[in-house]
Amino acid sequence: MIAFVLTRLMQSAVVVLAMSIIVFVGVYAIGNPIDVLIDPGANQAQRQALIERYGLDQPLWRQYFGFLANVAKGDLGTSMVYNVSVTQLVFSRLPATLELVLVSITIATVLGVPLGIWAGYRPDSLSGRAIMALSILGFSVPTFWIGMLLIMTFAVNLGWLPSGGRGPVGSIFGIPTSLATPQGWAHVILPAVNLSLFKMGLMIRLTRAGMVEAMRADYVKFARAQGLREREVVFGHVLRNISIPLVTVFGLELGSTIAFAVVTESVFNWPGVGKLIIDSILQLDRPVMVSYLVMVVILFVMINLVVDLVYARLDPRVRLKGGE
């Protein structure tokens, strides 16, 4: 078990290293960040002075090793645009994204899994088909479009909810979050619903597919023959058996939603990390790009680790071995 976790952490270190090289080479290929940032009123001498000050006149390998040396000292760098440490910058925006993702993934799971179970349990019923039809809408209609529709309906026409932004921040168990205030909930509900639709569609379809297959399996017949009630058959046996793909997808979606909630964040003007990273890419703010992506890689590795641990818990046949 410990060996397993250690191997995973070492793998992630390799991925982080590879990723940082890709970002450095990528930015280098696009061009000099100074040419994106510089003021049109600057003259040649000022441009040259800036390039030297940020070490951009150095060969790429030297810039990269300079970065690694700083990372070894625990310093991920300073944003060229904001001149504050990138860790501070990213962590100042991460809570907003986390609470949005948390609410949306909860909506997706709490609604999606039961709906999928029903659609799989009664695949030929009218309600089952209706659920499937709606789930197709969930992941075929573009997110920004649904977002705009939600804003037009609930914010502009009905005036029930704010059109965007994050509400006032309160505190739950010492963690600053807008989920602690009623106004905060009013702000989070539309973007969270918007963000959850795709995942909900996915959850419904996955659960249904698993259900349809499992309901034909022998163990269901035996369970029924044993005289168990339908509720016990579905939730006690079938659900447990179809959980593995659900947990996998849940984990992947959790990670990708945290990292790339950017469409919803822009439409609803949510002050999360997604907007920050897009702006940083557009301004070639390399320190922010590198450290953000490093954090995303670590996040994915951690989530996958947890997913694997959950597998073992759900299915006793799964063994955790180091290095495999």
Add this chain to the structure above:
Amino acid sequence: MTFQSLRAGVAALAILAGSAMHVSAQDLTLGLRAGPDSIDPHWSTLGSQAEALRHVFDTLVGVDENLQLQPALAESWTPLDANTWEFKIRKGVKFHDGSELTANDVKFSIERIPVVTGPMSMTIYTKSVDSVEVVDDYTLKITTKGTAPSLPNDFIRLFVVPASIGMDVRNEEFNSGKVAIGTGPYRFVSWEPKGDLVLERFDDHWGEKPHWARVVRKEIPDDAARVAALKSGQVDMINYVPASDYLTMKNDASLDTVVADSVYILNVAPVVKDVLPQKVKVDGKEIDANPLQDIRVRKALDLAINRQVLVDVVLEGLGTPATQLMPKGFFGYSDKLGERPYDLAQAKALLAEAGYPNGFEIDFTCTNNRVPGDSVVCEALAQMWSRAGLKVNAQALNGTVYFPAAAREEFSLAMSAWGTLTGEASYTYGSLVHSKNADLGLGAFNRTGYSNAEFDKLFQEARNNLNDDERRALYEEASFISMEDRALIPTVILQTVWASKKGALTFTPRVDQETRAYEIKPAN
């Protein structure tokens, strides 16, 4: 699926939240496309940075809505001799911490800039300063490197901070509010990057008292989200209304719109070097000659542009035809330059005369979404030139890709926007049109290789002349020569749109597009 239950839940939430959503008549909430990158006023020359920090910090010299100079923290300024300026500082100006402004604070601010400024370096505004001397508390003597007639124009972005904060504070101390101390009409309350800037009125400000006691400047970069925030009443006013929404909003009885010219002009830059970076093709074969070196070809490009169509059709009315690199009324604007006619027949004739009766094939590169309308104007120009017989491969690139490539001079024919932010000719013509000369710091953004001895001579004569009238005449002549020579081909002046609730607010739009809370007043 869950729509009905969702509605019910949402309604319940709204009732919960509604009680807390109370807005006072003294509050103003603005929805803006961009905000500051820092609260340190000496960090960056970014336009949205200056716009926001102007509420907290005053500049030494002010500008009116047409960017012409007016007194601010300096009451007056006079050149003592060719290399010295004297600035008289306003008396009785209070900082937000209660201390009084003196010439020493101004000196400190000038000297702080090179120490703390970032990649958008503010040293462009202090580059001609050699030394600063405090004569007495209210008099400042500035010695310049060479003659610097435009020093007061440079100082329209010189924000003054108190010397008592010391040289060691950086962006973090400003962002936290610890040293965000200015003399401006508003005090700093809070800010986070890409988030809201919250301000409260400073009652001891030396100028006119602003109406709003509390101002929230919300940063909403997404166009649709900004429009939705106004329509849902979350904000009182928005800037940069997208062209696609403008007509609907103009006809919306519940909204007011205000349209005004900006300083930004879309200029086509034809490269006149001996060898083009992207070679042109005649009858499908690359040729070594550069047709753009021929003034007849550049004139033909100009004549084939139908500027009225660009404005009326392509930009949905949100523009003005441009004849030179600056809007009317700026220092050095030439009245001699008439309207640019649209004449396709003459354009074809000039191309034939220059030896290209069947035209040629050329790459044309523009910015995409850097300013409103750049990519659509780009496509439209390609079509207009194709009617004159050219084959134009238009490509609109994101600024992140465009600017580094432009700096490497990889384009033969390009278009981007340029704004004369100082309101006078030396800023624009010195950077874009003057021959490249690193020693003089001129031609830094001259990517066409254009070099005209007559223009350079006039420009340098003007640059060293302290007499305003003579200098103006020299710049007008220099503008005239370079524009007649088609050094660059200006197309349209872009316009900006603000929108607010019907009959709620009044304000005078500014050519620099700034949205200043203290210049916005309730309508009645």
